[in-house]
Every structure is written in structure tokens, then in C-alpha cells.
Amino acid sequence: MSAAEQQVNEYYNKLLKRNAGEPEFHQAVAEVLDSLKVVLSKDPHYADYGLIQRLCEPExxxxxxxxxxxxxxxxxxxxxxxxxxxxxxxxxxxxxxxxxxxxxxxxxxxxxxxxxxxxxxxxxxxxxxxxxxxxxxxxxxxxxxxxxxxxxxxxxxxxxxxxxxxxxxxxxxxxxxxxxxxxxxxxxxxxxSGVLTGKGLTWGGSLVRTEATGYGCVYFTAEMMKEHGDDLSGAKVIVSGSGNVAIYAVEKAQELGATVVGFSDSSGWVHTPNGVDVELLRDVKEKRRARVSTYVEEAQGATFHDTGSIWDLEADVALPCATQNEISGDNAQKLVDNGVRYVAEGANMPSTPEAIEVFRENGIHFGPGKAANAGGVATSALEMQQNASRDSWSFEYTDQRLHHTMKQIFRRSADTAAEYGHDGDYILGANIAGFRKVADAMLAQGII
CATH class of the missing domain: 3.40.50.10860 (Leucine Dehydrogenase, chain A, domain 1)
Known part of the structure; x- marks a missing residue:
């Protein structure tokens, strides 16, 4: 075990004791610290001044x-x-x-x-x-x-x-x-007006903010597929969830030529072999606030299932957009067996560590949530810019800014992974790229 690995392991064990009973927090920290072992071996100054300890403790x-x-x-x-x-x-x-x-x-x-x-x-x-x-x-x-x-x-x-x-x-x-x-x-x-984002359009809100997380996830997926010689045109896509993120991921994926073959909510999942009627889905979930079974009652060719899993469907791309830890190791293996080659997380940490290990072992191209679902917060920051300048941007201009940001996020993740000798590991790349910017700022600002 290298000195960097030992140092990280010792700190993580202390964190577990100080933050007992918080498994999701432990999981998130463990993933980042695993990536930082690579950083500390190459750039040991990032361990100076208690940086890692300060980073993992809320202000x-x-x-x-x-x-x-x-x-x-x-x-x-x-x-x-x-x-x-x-x-x-x-x-x-x-x-x-x-x-x-x-x-x-x-x-x-x-x-x-x-x-x-x-x-x-x-x-x-x-x-x-x-x-x-x-x-x-x-x-x-x-x-x-x-x-x-x-x-x-x-x-x-x-x-x-x-x-x-x-x-x-x-x-x-x-x-x-x-x-x-x-x-x-x-x-x-x-x-x-800049104190909250996601506001109504008539009182300081931004166009594209509603669509941003779902659109951004698909933009990231498109860049990841492009990197490996593929695109969404003609691809079969599974989208878990049917809330805001999922609806607009479905919309954008189908705009780019994919067929979304399934979506879900907490009551069950829907198989849509001919694609999703986005307007009907939006009406059912956003206006009527009904369950996905209502969609099936009115859509052609769709079937509702309250047993099994949406991850049992055959597809090329999976976009988990519901909640944390929704893809288990068994679910991940089923995705692999059913032909999925790309997974991008539209939710926060929807894949368990066991699932991520299955994806890695089988060469699945995987976009972690901190990169793939950053479109929402990116557009929130654009809303803050508009509020600060008392301005309002067009849908097209804001969407263009979002698209550009997601391309940059993918590029940073991919290039950083390659820089540290882990080409194609977008988890490691995203963790390190995000960490270095924050760490450099923390070191520059002193011990606070």
C-alpha cells in the first residue's frame, strides 16, 4: 500500500466514526477519496494543511x-x-x-x-x-x-x-x-431575486431551467457516445423516473433520434417499445400529478408493470433519473446482459458501488451524476447571472450555454482521467477535475 493510500484510508476510518449512521455520506466520500489516492501520489501537496479533512467537513x-x-x-x-x-x-x-x-x-x-x-x-x-x-x-x-x-x-x-x-x-x-x-x-x-433559483418566468426565473438537468444529462451522454464513435440516433434508451429530470431527458433523447423504451415511478414501470408521447407524460405527471399507470391507459402500445424492474429491458443506453442507489449490482449485470453500453446518471448517485464495479468490469462507458446531471445547477447559475444583471435571455441562447457547459464538463472529465493514466474512467476524471479547482482555491485562501 502506498503512503497516499494509507493516508486516505486512515482518514476515511476516522470519518466513519465521526459520522456514524450516515451510509449515503460514507458512500459519496469513499468514491471521491478513492480517486484522490491517484492525485496524492502524483501531487502530494494536496494533503497539506488538513485539506482533505477540511473538504469533507461541512462549513x-x-x-x-x-x-x-x-x-x-x-x-x-x-x-x-x-x-x-x-x-x-x-x-x-x-x-x-x-x-x-x-x-x-x-x-x-x-x-x-x-x-x-x-x-x-x-x-x-x-x-x-x-x-x-x-x-x-x-x-x-x-x-x-x-x-x-x-x-x-x-x-x-x-x-x-x-x-x-x-x-x-x-x-x-x-x-x-x-x-x-x-x-x-x-x-x-x-x-x-437571486436568493432562489427555479423561479417563475415572470418574476426572475430563467428559460431552460425546468428542462436543464434532463437536457444536460442527454448532452453529456451524446458527448460520451461521440467519444466512442456512437450517437443517439437509432439508439434504444431506458430512463428511470418520470419527474422533471426524466421527462426532459426523454424529450431531448428522442429529439436527437433515440427511442425511449421505458420510464418509471415508485408505483412501477412502463414499457414503451415505440417511444414515449412526451406531451401525454408531461400532462399526466406535471398537471394531473398521477401515476404512470394513467399514462398507459391513454397511450398506444405501452404496458404497465408493477413487478420486475425497468432495468430488465433491452437497450443501448440507460439514464437513471430517479433517486440514489436505484441500480444494484444485480440490476447492473442485467443491463450488461441486455446490451446496454452507456450509462449516464441523471439523478444523484443512483448507482451503488457494486453496480459501478459491474460497469467497470464489463467496459460500460459510465457518466457519474456529479458530471452528467450538472446541467440543472449550471442553468441555476445562469439564472443568477440574469438576476444580477436584471436581464432575461432567450430559450435558444440559454440552451446553447447549457449545451456548451455540458460539453466542457465531459471534456474536463475525459482529459483529466487521461492525464492521470486512467483513460475513459469518467468517475475518476470528474472527481479529480472537480477536486483540483476547489482544492487550489482552498489552499490559496488559507486555513479557514
Missing amino acids: RQVIFRVPWISDNGNVHVARGFRVQFNSALGPYKGGLRFHPSVNLGIIKFLGFEQIFKNSLTGLPIGGGKGGSDFDPKGRSEGEIMRFCQSFMTELHRHIGEYRDVPAGDIGVGGREIGFMFGQYRRLTNNHE
Whole structure:
């Protein structure tokens, strides 16, 4: 074992003890530290001044109670979180997730990933994440509004356009951002439009922000396929999920000539051998907020399945766009057996370590989430630019900026992997490229 490997292993063992009961955070850190063993062997100065330890410790963690009143007059108490992980490159930037699975470990994993994702965009934004264990499913609009207002009553103390700029994530869309922004204005007497991104187009939002994560994932996939002499035209694609990211990944993949043969939600999955009717899917999920089985009732040639897995389908490309750890080692092997050659993560860390090992062993070209799903935060940063200049860009111009950014992210990941002797390992390339920019800024700014 080299000195760099020993040093990283010793620190990781300490991190496990200091952050007990946070498996998602452990998983995210382990992946990055594994890549950094290569860096420290070549560039040992990155171990100076406790850099790795400081990088893995959030600058600030805020946990607060969120009391809210349901329509029947009952008082409920949820828990809110904001983890401000690293601001070396700029104000903290990262979404808010409302889901019953949310806990501190999940928010820390998401915030840690966000550091490197934001760094890869090349834009001046740091890493953070937040959310609540509130479950918006089945709640009325009035209940959601009251919850968002209570959540922002505490959160507003910790955010600002030059400090921390939240956005949406699972369970937080344009409606929730609107309720929170309204409460922020009410509390601060300040129309600080750059304090949240994902806003409505008539009050500071950006065109393409809704589509950005899904489009960006497909743009990254197209670059990865181009690198290996392929393209999306004529390819069969699986997209897990049917939320915002998945819908627009489906749309862009089919615009580029692919056939999306399946999508899913938590109730089951849909086989669409002739492709997806995107307008119907958007209507079912965004307007009616219904399950994917409703899509099957109205679409031609689609079938709904509540057993088995969407990963059982034959395809060329898989885009996991639902949630963390949705692809197990067994799922990954099934993808390999069914002909998948490219996987790009539209969600945050949707592939388990076992799945990634299967992909590596079988030569699958793999785009990690911190690179492939960076389009959302990149376009959020573009929204911040428009807010700062009191400007509004066209859809075409903003999409062009997004496309260019995703090309750059792929190029940085690919070139960095090759520089360190691991050509084609986009996980290692993305981790190291994201790390070096943040690390150089941290070293330049001193021990803070």
C-alpha cells in the first residue's frame, strides 16, 4: 500500500466514526477519496494543511424544526436542514429536497457531491444542500403553502444571493419555490431575486431551467457516445423516473433520434417499445400529478408493470433519473446482459458501488451524476447571472450555454482521467477535475 493510500484510508476510518449512521455520506466520500489516492501520489501537496479533512467537513450545518398546520387544524412538526458544505468557489448552491427519507446523512451526501458538480461547471458557485422530511404527497396546496412558509421563516436567516442560493430538488418544484420566495420577500422586505433559483418566468426565473438537468444529462451522454464513435440516433434508451429530470431527458433523447423504451415511478414501470408521447407524460405527471399507470391507459402500445424492474429491458443506453442507489449490482449485470453500453446518471448517485464495479468490469462507458446531471445547477447559475444583471435571455441562447457547459464538463472529465493514466474512467476524471479547482482555491485562501 502506498503512503497516499494509507493516508486516505486512515482518514476515511476516522470519518466513519465521526459520522456514524450516515451510509449515503460514507458512500459519496469513499468514491471521491478513492480517486484522490491517484492525485496524492502524483501531487502530494494536496494533503497539506488538513485539506482533505477540511473538504469533507461541512462549513456549517443547520437543523431546525418546521411546525405547520394541516387543513383539519392539526399541528405537525417536520425537521428542516441546510448543509453549507464549501464556499471556496462562491456562494453555496444546491437544491432543497422535501421527502420523508430526508435526514442529515442524505443532505450531507448531496451537499458533498454538489461541491464537485458545481466546480465542474466552471462557474463561481460553492456546494450546499437542504430540505425536510416533510412529505408533500397527498397534501393540499394550502398545506404545502403553509409548510413552505414555515420552512422559509427559519431558512431565510441563513441564505442570500451572495451567501447561499437554494433551488428545487425532489418534492420541490416551481410551486414550492414560489411559496418560499414569497415568504422570503415578506420577511426581508427585499425583492432579492437571486436568493432562489427555479423561479417563475415572470418574476426572475430563467428559460431552460425546468428542462436543464434532463437536457444536460442527454448532452453529456451524446458527448460520451461521440467519444466512442456512437450517437443517439437509432439508439434504444431506458430512463428511470418520470419527474422533471426524466421527462426532459426523454424529450431531448428522442429529439436527437433515440427511442425511449421505458420510464418509471415508485408505483412501477412502463414499457414503451415505440417511444414515449412526451406531451401525454408531461400532462399526466406535471398537471394531473398521477401515476404512470394513467399514462398507459391513454397511450398506444405501452404496458404497465408493477413487478420486475425497468432495468430488465433491452437497450443501448440507460439514464437513471430517479433517486440514489436505484441500480444494484444485480440490476447492473442485467443491463450488461441486455446490451446496454452507456450509462449516464441523471439523478444523484443512483448507482451503488457494486453496480459501478459491474460497469467497470464489463467496459460500460459510465457518466457519474456529479458530471452528467450538472446541467440543472449550471442553468441555476445562469439564472443568477440574469438576476444580477436584471436581464432575461432567450430559450435558444440559454440552451446553447447549457449545451456548451455540458460539453466542457465531459471534456474536463475525459482529459483529466487521461492525464492521470486512467483513460475513459469518467468517475475518476470528474472527481479529480472537480477536486483540483476547489482544492487550489482552498489552499490559496488559507486555513479557514
